[in-house]
Amino acid sequence: MHNVTIIGAGPAGLTAARVLLQAGIGGVQVLERNPQPGGLPRFCDHQGWGMWDMHRLYTGPRYAAELVRRAAGADILINTTVTALEPNGHLHISTPGGPEYLQSRIVLLATGIREKPRGARLVSGTRPWGVTTTGAFQEMAQAGQIPFRRPVIIGSELAAFSALLTARHAGIKPVAMFEPGPRILARRPGGLIARAVFGVPVRTNTQLLEIRGIERVESVLLARNGRPEELACDGVIFTGQFTPEAWLPRSAGLQIDPATGGPAIDNFFRCSDPAYFATGNLLRPVEHSGFAALEGARAAAQILRALRGELPPPQAAIPVTPGGALRYIYPQRIIPGGAQLQLYGRASHAHKGRLRAMADDTLVFERLIRILPERRISLTLPGAALAGRKSLAVILD
Amino acid sequence: MTAASFDIAIIGAGVVGCAAWRAFTLAGLDCVLLEREADIISGASKGNSAILHTGFDAAPGTLELACVREGYRQYRAIHERLGLPLLETGAMLAAWSEEELEKLPGIRAQAHQNGVTDVTQITAAQVRAREPGLADDVKGGIWIPGEALIDPWSAPLAYARQALANGGTLRLNAEVTSGSFSGGAWTLNIKNTAPIRARIVINCAGNFGDLVEAIARPSPFTITPRKGQFVVYDKPAHDLVQSIILPVPAARTKGIVITRTAFGNLLVGPTAEDQPERRLATTGSATLNALHEAGCRMLPALSGMEITTAYAGLRPATQFKDYQIEALPAQNWITAGGIRSTGLTGALGIAQHLRGLYEAHFGTLKPLPSPLWPRVPNLTEALPRPHAQPGRSEIICHCEMVTRDEIAAALASPLPAGSIGGLRRRTRCMMGRCQGFYCSRRVLELAAPHIPGLADA
Numbered sequence: 001m002h003n004v005t006i007i008g009a010g011p012a013g014l015t016a017a018r019v020l021l022q023a024g025i026g027g028v029q030v031l032e033r034n035p036q037p038g039g040l041p042r043f044c045d046h047q048g049w050g051m052w053d054m055h056r057l058y059t060g061p062r063y064a065a066e067l068v069r070r071a072a073g074a075d076i077l078i079n080t081t082v083t084a085l086e087p088n089g090h091l092h093i094s095t096p097g098g099p100e101y102l103q104s105r106i107v108l109l110a111t112g113i114r115e116k117p118r119g120a121r122l123v124s125g126t127r128p129w130g131v132t133t134t135g136a137f138q139e140m141a142q143a144g145q146i147p148f149r150r151p152v153i154i155g156s157e158l159a160a161f162s163a164l165l166t167a168r169h170a171g172i173k174p175v176a177m178f179e180p181g182p183r184i185l186a187r188r189p190g191g192l193i194a195r196a197v198f199g200v201p202v203r204t205n206t207q208l209l210e211i212r213g214i215e216r217v218e219s220v221l222l223a224r225n226g227r228p229e230e231l232a233c234d235g236v237i238f239t240g241q242f243t244p245e246a247w248l249p250r251s252a253g254l255q256i257d258p259a260t261g262g263p264a265i266d267n268f269f270r271c272s273d274p275a276y277f278a279t280g281n282l283l284r285p286v287e288h289s290g291f292a293a294l295e296g297a298r299a300a301a302q303i304l305r306a307l308r309g310e311l312p313p314p315q316a317a318i319p320v321t322p323g324g325a326l327r328y329i330y331p332q333r334i335i336p337g338g339a340q341l342q343l344y345g346r347a348s349h350a351h352k353g354r355l356r357a358m359a360d361d362t363l364v365f366e367r368l369i370r371i372l373p374e375r376r377i378s379l380t381l382p383g384a385a386l387a388g389r390k391s392l393a394v395i396l397d
Numbered sequence: 398m399t400a401a402s403f404d405i406a407i408i409g410a411g412v413v414g415c416a417a418w419r420a421f422t423l424a425g426l427d428c429v430l431l432e433r434e435a436d437i438i439s440g441a442s443k444g445n446s447a448i449l450h451t452g453f454d455a456a457p458g459t460l461e462l463a464c465v466r467e468g469y470r471q472y473r474a475i476h477e478r479l480g481l482p483l484l485e486t487g488a489m490l491a492a493w494s495e496e497e498l499e500k501l502p503g504i505r506a507q508a509h510q511n512g513v514t515d516v517t518q519i520t521a522a523q524v525r526a527r528e529p530g531l532a533d534d535v536k537g538g539i540w541i542p543g544e545a546l547i548d549p550w551s552a553p554l555a556y557a558r559q560a561l562a563n564g565g566t567l568r569l570n571a572e573v574t575s576g577s578f579s580g581g582a583w584t585l586n587i588k589n590t591a592p593i594r595a596r597i598v599i600n601c602a603g604n605f606g607d608l609v610e611a612i613a614r615p616s617p618f619t620i621t622p623r624k625g626q627f628v629v630y631d632k633p634a635h636d637l638v639q640s641i642i643l644p645v646p647a648a649r650t651k652g653i654v655i656t657r658t659a660f661g662n663l664l665v666g667p668t669a670e671d672q673p674e675r676r677l678a679t680t681g682s683a684t685l686n687a688l689h690e691a692g693c694r695m696l697p698a699l700s701g702m703e704i705t706t707a708y709a710g711l712r713p714a715t716q717f718k719d720y721q722i723e724a725l726p727a728q729n730w731i732t733a734g735g736i737r738s739t740g741l742t743g744a745l746g747i748a749q750h751l752r753g754l755y756e757a758h759f760g761t762l763k764p765l766p767s768p769l770w771p772r773v774p775n776l777t778e779a780l781p782r783p784h785a786q787p788g789r790s791e792i793i794c795h796c797e798m799v800t801r802d803e804i805a806a807a808l809a810s811p812l813p814a815g816s817i818g819g820l821r822r823r824t825r826c827m828m829g830r831c832q833g834f835y836c837s838r839r840v841l842e843l844a845a846p847h848i849p850g851l852a853d854a
Contacts, residue, residue, distance in 0.1 A: 033795050081792055098787030117832035119706025122685040126677050129817055129851065136837035143838050145852035214677060234854060247830060250633040258701050
């Protein structure tokens with residue numbers, strides 16, 4: 001039996017593996033379904049990775065390689081797909097040698113995130129070739145595949161600008177970038193840079209109404225400030241609207257938080273079956289890779305405690321729920337105690353107001369904040385504040 | 398130009414055309430299948446609910462009922478030899494109001510009249526016992542044990558591949574533009590290529606059926622394609638129901654179905670929208686959202702499930718309820734039109750009926766003594782799949798667990814994928830929850846050399 005099996009060799013999973021190895025834990029393996037470890041940064045062939053966790057800047061592929069290098073010594077099994085989770089850390093896996101069944105004392109889920117594709121967005125129109133997501137586009141472009149020359153980019157999260165950078169490298173000239181909301185969502189580089197540097201118009205308050213085209217995309221129908229407008233293009237890149245890749249825990253009946261789309265965890269990263277831990281972008285949409293990597297390290301630290309039998313029993317947890325303009329909050333369960341309790345959330349819309357935490361009926365935290373929906377909300381509570389409490393509500397008024 | 402000459406030319410490579418091609422090829426005739434698109438199954442047969450119907454609710458005395466019953470019987474008889482799946486889920490027709498409840502005895506009686514005698518009416522408690530996920534206000538139901546799930550693309554592909562293996566001829570990108578009948582044979586003119594000669598023409602042109610019919614005569618039927626939109630849910634939603642959940646039918650349509658699919662998803666649809674477009678089935682955001690809401694009303698846990706994708710199909714509806722199938726003996730022409738919503742089940746029965754019409758009017762048939770039975774690859778979890786085999790190749794599509802060897806095989810003969818859609822339908826690649834987010838590059842590396850225009854814009 002293995003001590004720890006990590007599912008997913010991306011920033012969170014590989015960083016967790018590194019921490020476990022450095023602590024001298026044997027029997028750690030990382031299962032990766034792709035032929036190469038490293039996760040999604042492998043295909044983001046521009047600068048911007050590593051600042052948070054490695055304190056220097058890399059391109060995506062260099063960062064991915066560095067994650068793998070730093071996890072050297074871990075048993076990374078590539079081309080290995082987990083097909084089902086069973087209680088108590090039993091896994092069904094598909095390997096090139098055939099199906100296998102294995103057990104691990106602890107399993108860490110670090111399967112990351114994907115963008116919401118056209119299909120799941122229930123978009124109107126025909127279904128021609130040339131409709132893709134940032135992630136798929138970047139991987140194609142890196143391989144020299146050019147599915148379109150003049151696409152439109154839908155969305156304005158950071159991923160949209162990442163798509164723009166990739167397009168520029170590949171000699172693809174996006175026609176325009178569209179954001180349904182009133183403002184650009186990414187903090188940097190923002191609409192100004194997109195307009196000034198790449199000559200790509202960025203239009204806010206613009207909804208995609210319909211995709212048109214028979215074999216290939218021929219145009220899109222847009223509503224600009226409510227007025228319909230057809231725009232010729234040969235591709236559509238849907239960016240952002242990330243979704244945790246959570247079908248394994250969902251199929252296994254682990255508790256899923258409908259607000260995050262990921263497994264619900266306690267403040268030790270434990271899922272509803274305590275043999276399973278979860279970390280990284282699987283937990284919620286979406287953090288940058290550096291945050292996910294550090295979260296992997298934090299989860300690994302708790303796994304080390306679990307292996308030593310130091311974690312409190314999971315039954316002692318109390319529920320944490322979001323309220324008001326708070327879209328989600330995690331961890332979704334907390335075991336009162338410890339020095340500090342760290343919680344993260346997101347607002348459902350741009351909001352200025354009071355963030356407060358209520359332990360049962362008692363106010364235990366309060367802060368005035370002005371927040372945008374894509375920005376992380378973090379709050380730290382003294383562990384003692386929840387002693388003897390039955391529930392915690394975090395509310396954005 | 399000299400025209401290639403055949404006993405039979407079948408126009409349209411949908412499920413009915415493929416089944417007819419198989420039937421007449423196995424009956425010993427030299428048979429060509431003409432398809433305007435780059436791949437088979439590119440029109441009406443592309444988007445349906447993938448159910449093998451018993452015919453319990455078909456109008457008594459109709460040709461549709463006869464063909465569905467015969468098609469149902471034949472599919473069950475041959476599916477194993479062709480490698481085709483059959484998932485015995487049964488169907489639950491659920492009544493959601495007192496008004497619908499009152500219709501149940503009539504539905505049961507009609508089922509028995511149609512020969513589907515194992516259909517029973519059950520109480521609300523019995524419905525809930527079988528389907529605990531349904532909303533509390535279900536009033537009662539009809540249990541139809543014989544309804545089953547099949548693979549809607551592999552079935553016509555299997556029929557076509559058997560025809561091909563036994564000497565049939567397939568012409569893709571072959572749009573019939575006009576034709577003339579003289580000297581006991583048809584000359585069919587084909588867009589951008591040489592005409593084809595055939596003694597008999599069979600019109601299986603689906604949504605273009607009335608236009609093709611006009612080659613032989615003023616079409617007695619007019620097709621107004623009826624669009625059906627569907628929402629597909631990710632695999633964790635599959636277990637929310639055990640069987641196919643059917644509604645009490647309204648006047649015009651079978652209504653919204655909630656069903657498992659043979660691929661392990663959950664499906665909600667279809668809508669029924671009469672519209673003029675024959676070729677392109679467009680989705681509509683508002684309609685899809687309404688479907689999702691309707692699904693959630695009947696099956697509340699659906700609201701927490703992830704939507705994988707949506708699609709739309711076009712059913713060749715006419716002004717008539719029944720199939721429009723007849724032979725024109727003086728013109729060596731057979732019409733198989735207006736096969737609106739039961740074509741997947743009915744196809745093998747329709748083909749059998751077409752053989753009967755041929756023998757009645759055009760001559761005897763000498764079936765091949767020992768035809769080949771090529772098996773199609775299995776795409777469902779009901780049968781073993783390559784990803785679970787020792788020595789499997791790399792998994793390319795992680796959502797649907799499609800291996801490199803499966804994709805390579807679908808791109809090679811016989812009857813290779815002629816479009817990316819054809820590749821998706823043959824393998825399930827890019828059909829899962831990520832819709833190509835994780836696998837587009839790898840699929841294109843394999844597909845681009847075979848299908849032009851995908852990665853070299």
